[in-house]
Amino acid sequence: MKKSIRILLLCILWNIPYSLAQAPAEAPPRCPAIESTTTLTKAEMAFCEKDSSPEVMAFCENLANLLRYAKKNPGVNTQCFRGLEDNLDLTGRKGVDHFITATALTFATKAAISNALQTADQQRPDQELGANSNASGTASLVSKAGSTELLSFALDTGVVTQSVNGTTSTLSTNADQIFRLITKSDPDCIVNCKSLGWFEDNVLNRITLSGSLSLSQHSSSTTPTSGQASGTTPTQVSEVSVPTGVGKLSGITARYEVLNKFDPRSGAFKTAWAKKVPGLATQVKTIGTDTDAVSKALSAHEPFESDTMTADQKAKRDNLVPQMLGSLGQAAVEDPSGQKLVTAFESFWNQFVTSDVKNDSALAAAVSKVMQDRGIYRQAWLKVLQGAVGNLFTFEYNYNRPANQPETHDFKLIYAYNFKTMGMVTFNGSASIYGTTPAGAKYGNLHYGQVSTEYDQTLSGNGKSVQTQLSLAGYWQYQPHPSVLNIAAGTVAPGTDIPVPNGTQEFVGTAGSLWVTQAKLTIKGSGGINVPIGVSWSNKTDLLQGSKVGAQVGLSYNFSSLAGLFTGGSSQ
């Protein structure tokens, strides 16, 4: 009996602590606030920003936020990580945005973005892809304010201000996009791209560089000879020109897009932004609806969130997912370097993003659609931003090497005003100076000054795969002295056998005003292909007197995104 009482007492005592622990409801922990107003620094994101896995890169900001919280709040209750862990839940709605970003490459949707960007680019009347008006092969009389976004190639033939007719190929590129490509720094980001610093924002992002190659100018080198190989001419030739290339660099251009200064925190900017933002309603709604479609496609894969889960499936998910998310918080606490967190996240990803998910064609199509939406939204967002900060000014510098003429440095200011459905007007003002003036030159450094204007209007096919754009342009150039022509070494004076001394220059043509007008039709095909066809009239050209009517034709290809660069932008 005594033994039974003792056992009973022991059982009661054994159970007391357990009962006490269970009795009171657990009070919610007091969690320190999440520091959401302070932007993550480059150092805070260094552990994941350039990871080789697209999923780690896509979720990097969320991983960095979790790590920051763990480091700043040591010993905090694990429940406090919940909000930040949920953003890493790739199996639920909160992680779907970044899931799409991470899998875009897997589902080969970058080409889809490229196509969407090219479609959006097709609508733009402000991009300058070809050579300058003073090139020997050009279809442009007026330089446009906008530039290529990544890379463009243009081939133009026909002249507008020069006497020497030729064919020029021009390769243009944006410095920032190339920088992002080389450094693998988020090259296809949508909006609020993570800035790499002041230099990128204010220098690289605004600079476009282009080089023009005159395909009809053959380059050559002078070399001494060693006697005649044939013939009976008594005059000895001491040196000859040897051809060394079929094309010659005719100009280098650097363009800097000068945005009106703005501060995103200023009242003026906020007011302007608030006015413009409703214009994005359709695009963000489309992204939202199509993102929901991705969630729906994912719900076919266990344990992704689903409306039609059975009780067993739900219980399994409720057990598994919080456990995985909890392991992320734990990893952030244990290793301040973030390496354990990356490893834990990779494990989470690999467990759920199985080959079934990767091979789901319905999911691939849904992800592809969102990526296209994002591409179009990005264009619209940038347009709204541009509208909020004011009109665009571009400064252009052109180092020009015309055939048989002194090299020049041209400085140009370009201003564009878009009347939207009423078309766009572009103004240019520039000055050209000679690079070097030889001793005894009878002209100064100033080559000419010019002003010009162009009106562009989409004629037909707005929103269709092939569009046409009409451009009407006027150009006035004033030159204080006639043009200067270099006389090549070895040239013999007409009617004599007296060679002209090396470095001789002659004035050719007349000083004064040069007028040019041009009408141009640009056929804009899908996929970034443009074909400008122009007709111009000028009262003279740089070297020759008399009016001239000329025709210009070109072909350009605009790579709008990195995907377009490598895939041609047409494959899906």
Next chain:
Amino acid sequence: MSADIIGKTGANFTCTIDSGTILSAYLEVPSQPVVSLTIGGNNREVTVPSLPAGQSWVRLDLVWAPGDSDATVDVGTVTSGTVATAPAKGTITDGDTPGYIELLGQ
């Protein structure tokens, strides 16, 4: 079960965010049609007229301005019922659209 906002089923309240601009908002309840929500409070507040039972989501179609930070989710005005945020408030990463707020009606 965790959620950003937990409350009594049927509660009428507003959810707020402190960054970004809401252009459209929808209540997504499992196996039910999506319902459009009213936006207010300088485009940073949406009204949930009746908190559904169980798990549901508010989808926010957002636009982010340059310099915007991550948004913290909170409860604004509670007109009827009881509603509270989780101890660790939910956040929406800047640049993300759509953003989701998870609700739990008990």
